[in-house]
Amino acid sequence: TRSLLSVFEEDSGNLTEYTNQLLQTLQRVFGAQSEMGLATEQLSRQLLDYEKKNFALGKGDEEVITTLQSFAKTVGELNSLHSGLANQMADSMVFPLIQFREKDLTEISTLKEIFGIATDEHEAAMVKYSRLPKKKENEKLKADMMKEVAYTRRKQHQASLQYYCALNALQYRKRVAMLEPMLGYTQAQ
Amino acid sequence: TRSLLSVFEEDSGNLTEYTNQLLQTLQRVFGAQSEMGLATEQLSRQLLDYEKKNFALGKGDEEVITTLQSFAKTVGELNSLHSGLANQMADSMVFPLIQFREKDLTEISTLKEIFGIATDEHEAAMVKYSRLPKKKENEKLKADMMKEVAYTRRKQHQASLQYYCALNALQYRKRVAMLEPMLGYTQAQ
Numbered sequence: 001t002r003s004l005l006s007v008f009e010e011d012s013g014n015l016t017e018y019t020n021q022l023l024q025t026l027q028r029v030f031g032a033q034s035e036m037g038l039a040t041e042q043l044s045r046q047l048l049d050y051e052k053k054n055f056a057l058g059k060g061d062e063e064v065i066t067t068l069q070s071f072a073k074t075v076g077e078l079n080s081l082h083s084g085l086a087n088q089m090a091d092s093m094v095f096p097l098i099q100f101r102e103k104d105l106t107e108i109s110t111l112k113e114i115f116g117i118a119t120d121e122h123e124a125a126m127v128k129y130s131r132l133p134k135k136k137e138n139e140k141l142k143a144d145m146m147k148e149v150a151y152t153r154r155k156q157h158q159a160s161l162q163y164y165c166a167l168n169a170l171q172y173r174k175r176v177a178m179l180e181p182m183l184g185y186t187q188a189q
Numbered sequence: 190t191r192s193l194l195s196v197f198e199e200d201s202g203n204l205t206e207y208t209n210q211l212l213q214t215l216q217r218v219f220g221a222q223s224e225m226g227l228a229t230e231q232l233s234r235q236l237l238d239y240e241k242k243n244f245a246l247g248k249g250d251e252e253v254i255t256t257l258q259s260f261a262k263t264v265g266e267l268n269s270l271h272s273g274l275a276n277q278m279a280d281s282m283v284f285p286l287i288q289f290r291e292k293d294l295t296e297i298s299t300l301k302e303i304f305g306i307a308t309d310e311h312e313a314a315m316v317k318y319s320r321l322p323k324k325k326e327n328e329k330l331k332a333d334m335m336k337e338v339a340y341t342r343r344k345q346h347q348a349s350l351q352y353y354c355a356l357n358a359l360q361y362r363k364r365v366a367m368l369e370p371m372l373g374y375t376q377a378q
Contacts, residue, residue: 007245014242025235029228036221043214043374050367053203056196064364071371078378175253178239182260185232189267 008167009112015174016105023097026181030089033188037083040075047072085188092184100177104170111163118156125152197356198301204363205294212286215370219278222377226272229264236261274377281373289366293359300352307345314341 047068055061129145132138236257244250318334321327 011244014244018239018242021238022235025228025232029225029232032221032225032228036218036225039214039218039221043218046211046214047371049210050207053207055200055203064367067368068371071375074375178253179256182236182257186260186263 005164005167008164012105012108012167012170015170016101016108019097019101019105019177022178022181023094023101026089026094026097026185029185030086030094033082033089034086037079037086040079040082044072044075044079047075088188089185092187093181096180096184097177100173104166104173104177108163108166108170111159111166115156115159115163118152118159122149122152122156125149194353194356197353201294201297201356201359204359205290205297208286208290208294208366211367211370212283212290215278215283215286215374218374219275219283222271222278223275226268226275229268229271233261233264233268236264277377278374281376282370285369285373286366289362293355293362293366297352297355297359300348300355304345304348304352307341307348311338311341311345314338 050068051065125145125148129142129149132142132145239257240254314334314337318331318338321331321334
């Protein structure tokens with residue numbers, strides 16, 4: 001199982017790396033969409049500002065003002081559209097992947113740590129047990145040590161089950177985690 | 190005419206200021222659109238990278254890979270679209286206003302400068318003429334100075350005509366200059 005474990009671990013390491021890169025890119029797309037909303041908002045405001053400039057020589061300016069105002073309206077609508085898309089992207093594209101990273105991937109690394117500690121404890125107990133002097137008068141101590149070995153083994157076994165289980169579940173969650181943001185992105189188009 | 194001139198000048202100053210602000214905003218919109226293209230390009234590449242990760246535990250990965258590839262294709266098409274829009278914005282929205290600023294507004298300020306120099310020269314000539322001693326033996330010098338006054342007045346008159354003419358023309362070009370980028374923007378949507 002040790003080598004199968006290392007395959008699982010490598011896989012989950014790869015997935016974490018890929019997830020981080022993908023998340024960065026998704027956040028870049030979201031950032032661009034969000035900036036698009038802000039830029040069009042500024043443009044819409046600026047077009048309305050033309051009127052406030054109060055050009056003294058307003059020959060034909062009424063036409064310009066009216067036209068710019070109707071442009072400002074169109075740009076304002078585009079702005080709502082862009083901002084709406086940005087919000088949708090945040091909710092249904094970036095957020096699920098962040099959650100996957102924070103919840104599933106972080107869980108894996110926590111469980112890995114717990115499993116490592118349990119393994120160390122179990123090994124330490126075994127070393128202590130093996131170093132006991134082989135004299136008869138140590139029977140009581142020996143029995144205590146055996147209990148400790150058994151206890152730490154149980155603990156390690158439990159931690160390993162949780163860890164393997166999470167690694168295995170990750171394989172299934174991965175698929176959803178990879179596809180969900182893209183579905184969200186497609187919806188936001 | 191002096192006070193009418195100052196109205197024209199104030200107007201053109203206002204217009205320059207407004208043009209600079211508008212240009213900044215248009216460039217911001219263009220920048221956002223351009224970033225949108227770059228971000229989607231990166232996303233499309235990243236989706237294809239999933240396959241190259243070569244996850245050892247490829248249970249169900251073929252499906253994920255195929256789906257991500259088809260997403261990558263869609264995102265790639267969006268990328269071309271965004272990049273195309275960005276190019277169109279550069280050509281038909283930002284460029285016309287840059288040209289207006291570089292050509293029309295710069296011409297005004299150049300002509301204003303020339304007009305100012307010509308005015309100074311004419312005034313200097315008049316001052317010199319008025320300070321001539323009123324003696325008869327200075328008739329020759331006086332005639333020369335009168336010629337200079339007449340010459341600088343002609344020059345100043347010419348410069349003023351060009352300057353006024355450009356200020357006046359600006360009033361007409363202004364309308365096109367303000368509306369053209371917005372037409373370009375609307376086309377790019």
